Amino acid sequence: MTAEVTTPRARSPLHHRAHLLAAADVEGPRGVRLRELPCAAQVTLRLDPSSPAAARVAGALGLPALPVEPGGVRTAAGATERTVLWLGPDEWLVVGPEGDAPAIEAVVRDALGDGHGAVVDVSANRTTLEISGPCAREVLEKGCSLDLHPRAFGPGRCAQTLLARAAVILRQIDTGPTYHLLVRGSFAPYLADWLLDAMTEFRSPEVPR
Amino acid sequence: MLLIPCPWCGDRDETEFGYGGQAHVPYPEAPETLTDAEWAEYLFVRDNPEGPFTEQWVHTAGCRRWFTLVRDTTCNDILAVHRTGTTNPVHP
């Protein structure tokens, strides 16, 4: 590793559009708000969940176990907030704050030891869109065929699915509701456009019946 | 639009999946020992039943797992779903 070099600041796929997203805020009971949360650390983890390595990796990440139920999400308590998202029966995404990817990768590789697994830094592969507010679910329902009703989905759950024509990792954060949409960088402008379009109607009063 | 029960993620719209054709057509263990006719059978010949058909799907937009399901081709009823490599039906 070269010693301290000032690298250019990472440029997220939507950094040019931050003002457009902010300008689309809708307040009040029909409120909805869209933001990009740029440059989160993201590390793909692949291993056999029944292997001893899985327990070691979970422990190293500060978790009692990796989430093994489909759509499970676990957040580790610790100085650095790291969350593990279930993506498949032997696949997880570890999400952390910006710049945390090398540390995550090192921790996981160390815990993996000679156990078989794969660790890939994919931080720049996807960006995060946060959509929140009372009408956030209604916006998503215009393009997502998943059942997002509280009886079927909620905080602490994630799913890989399609939103409009883009593949996303959809994660519910709270009951506001707030959702995080992890989307590939190349799709981010399209998805932001689609969301802004879908949000427009909430600026107007509800259509009378 | 089928509603396909991914054995991992549960019910999802067909648009999230890729189709892999008839299931249980394994790659021959020793292709070089096969006759041309046997090899052509592997490459090109598949069943086309009226009724239950075991086929492979992949949850492309979800967990990216391949799995098999039994679908009645007359009505699209999905009769069973299996994780790859297992024989116990899954009821997600």
Add this chain to the structure above:
Amino acid sequence: MTETPANPHRLARGGRIDRSASLSFTFDGTRYHGHRGDTLASALLASGVRTVAPSIYRRRARGIVAAGVEEPNALVQLDGPCQEPMLPATTVELFDGLSARSLSGKGRLDPREDTALYDKKYVHCDVLVIGGGPAGLAAALAAGRSGARVILVDEQNELGGSLLSSRAERIDHAPASDWVASARDELTALPEVRLLTRATAVGVHDHGLVLVAERRTDHLGSTPLPGVSRQRLWHVRARQTVLATGAHERPLVFADNDRPGVMLAHAVRTYVNRYAVLPGRRAVVVTTNDSAYATAIDLVAAGVQVPVLVDARPEPPPALVAQVRAAGVEVRTGSAVVGTDGDPSLTAAWIAPLDRRGGAADATAVPCDLLAVSGGWNPVLHLFGQAQGTLRYDESLAAFVPERRPKGLVTAGAANGTCHLAGCLDEGTAAGTEAAARAGFTDDAPPARPRAQDAPPAPARALWTIPGGAGEPPTWHTHFVDLQRDATVADIHRAIGAGMRSVEHIKRYTTIGTGQDQGKTGAVVAIGAIAEALGVGSPGEVGTTTFRPPYTPVSFALLAGRDRGHLNDPVRVTPIHDWHVAHGAAFEDVGQWKRPWYYPRPDETMEAAVLRECRAAREAVAVMDASTLGKIDIQGPDAGEFLNRLYTNAFAKLKVGSCRYGVLCKADGMVFDDGVVMRLAPDRYLATTTTSGAAAVLEWMEMWLQTEWPDLRVHCTSVTEQWATVAVVGPKSRAVLAHLAPDLDLSAEAFAFMDFRETRLADGVPARIARVSFSGELAFEINVASWHGRAVWDAVMAAGAAYDITPYGTETMHVLRAEKGFIIVGQDTDGTVTPEDLGMGWVVSKRKEFVGKRSYRRPDTARPDRKHLVGLLPDDPTELLPEGAQLVADGVPTTTESGPVPMLGHVTSSYRSAVLGHTFALALVKDGRNRLGQSLQVPLVGRTVRATVTEPVFYDKEGTRRDG
């Protein structure tokens, strides 16, 4: 100017219209008035207009027949920013300023863009109830009270269904309308119940998917609010569906049954009770069943003269007869209408007793201006049929009713053939309860079931055609079966005379049921008439035609939703995209990606720009954004073995720090994808794929790993967008790189072709630089985390400025690679091409096994005279052959007269070359490698040019340029 509302046919009181709101509208250029709550049809009838456009083929005068979606005649085209054709006036809610024109069965799509907004919504529920009449409301209440998630959809502007047309019906000892209001209030208050009015369930699809078309804003008649869609297509996934879709009344088939003034009896009742409109002043009611008696009584109550009610049944229920007689109406039993008079609107109905065989004699004329007919009821089972439910013919109802129910679907009320209110309520409650229970919800509280006191009706008489006038059925040219298609009993006989027997064939021969209304009033009548004409015992032996979505027409604009314009399909862009836009790039679509195609300078043609970009790459330095290439990280101890099994060439022994070009073939041996693979570590590779093949390759790799080789310890991860890739190409590229990557020894000795290095760029960005070349020139591909892509591009442009670095696009990339004979999968291949066909036998390992290797011994794949990839040089060095142009051997005639022309192959790639000073092409040619030097014909439009077959490598055959 004040205008006085003039509704001469409007009753002074009653109806569900809002008399405080007078709405002005235009119909066929004339101005009229109506009220909020009117349909266009009810407002027209109130204004005394009942004749609409003449019929489609025979130009016969036609009037409004029905009061709902089943209307066959009153089609209109609505004016507006985008005119909408083929709307039944009976379904168009009146709004102020509405302007409509009547159509003779045929509208015209407005060629202008529909600027209105349409969108979609995906929702899920435990119980979907379709139909908001008594059965549907009862079902929704029962299901909703259980706590299930319920959606109730109804096509009308308000809930109530048939009860909106009622007058005296009572539920729970109160007027039915009170019950409807309380049911609506209760459902509205239930948190998990959603009510959708003005929403038509148009299609039932697999696994509980129901598409519902909602009309959201038309009735407001005002400027649309921003972002609010005009219509919305709901994708409802329902665990259970209750069909409470009601029934459509059937017309009767008699001579001149299409005269304006002949209406369906229940529609007449709807106009009187719901809209306070009198469709006539003197009415004759003709029926085969009990239901029309209520029409007669309500007409009398509204002040209409009803001289006679005609019942085809010899012995109708005495209580009904007595009730009607008490209202002053004569009842003629065992009789029917056999003809009409009019000029052309109705002035009299001819009534005659029916003999036992249904024949008629001794007709008498009864003057009237309204003939309310009821030929029985058809349960509305379109959605039931779409869901693959089967129907049976019920003799006592003279109707098709549900037989085998599809999974997850129950029917209730009139849709089930149940025609009395008490039965509809009971069935609705039972269906709602059952559906909720099947979805896992039971109501512990004792059910508060709504009740009515009426009894089931007496059996109807099946009366499909009524004799009248002269001649036998084959000559009945005014006995209309399908008004919208102008089809008669005579047409059915003509079809049968032509040999048709199946109802599906007769439908297509006569076009019965193929109009906008899809035969909602005519189809079953036609089946009855066919049964009579074929002499079979019952319509059940004829059967119905197939029900297909949509139940009512939906516009393509609604189906498209927001998938239009810039949201039509994702536009994928690289991190460097904004630079390309700012620098005037023309873009090419590659899959969903926007890639720079070329960068024209002001007033520069594409041809000139591409030649300039090519020269820069060959003579100095040029740069391309190659970020779109697919990238797959492959990790695990068995990664090398895995790649060995998939690629035709070997990777297990590739050195760490090196790259190798590889080809992927499917099991049939045909080229599927290609790309460079880097070995990052002993147990880690990075495979690149074509831009458009990335997802398919990863999915395919996963298929082999998961289904065939689960024992291999390998994991694949897509990293396509983790990396931005900048290709710096040309003899000066090393000098540019020296500025960018000061830590690297870039000499040919230290950094060999097909090696890669990890380094930090001058600005500190970690980078992986590979010496690979798709142009034959010295070239470096710089890979950095994509969020640094733009910064690195800018750094390359800055470092290259001294060498006049030239950005280039995909067109130049194509030219450069074609000059070297490098293929592009998907352009020079099409799934039928082997590596050997491409002259790339060197990439196919003879030593190791790999997927599809066996295919190269198949007789067809091993043939020596397959199509080979060759070069083509047009005789005229300025002639640019079109890609796809066919190639024909010398001397073979290519005129039309000489018959089919044997083709040798086709052009796959064709360009102008700056270094060759000549156009050139790549082509797949039968036995091409044995035709080198041959002159071929290339027939183009109106002329034929010639080209000579060459080897596919045109430039630097010795490969001397790649080290710079």
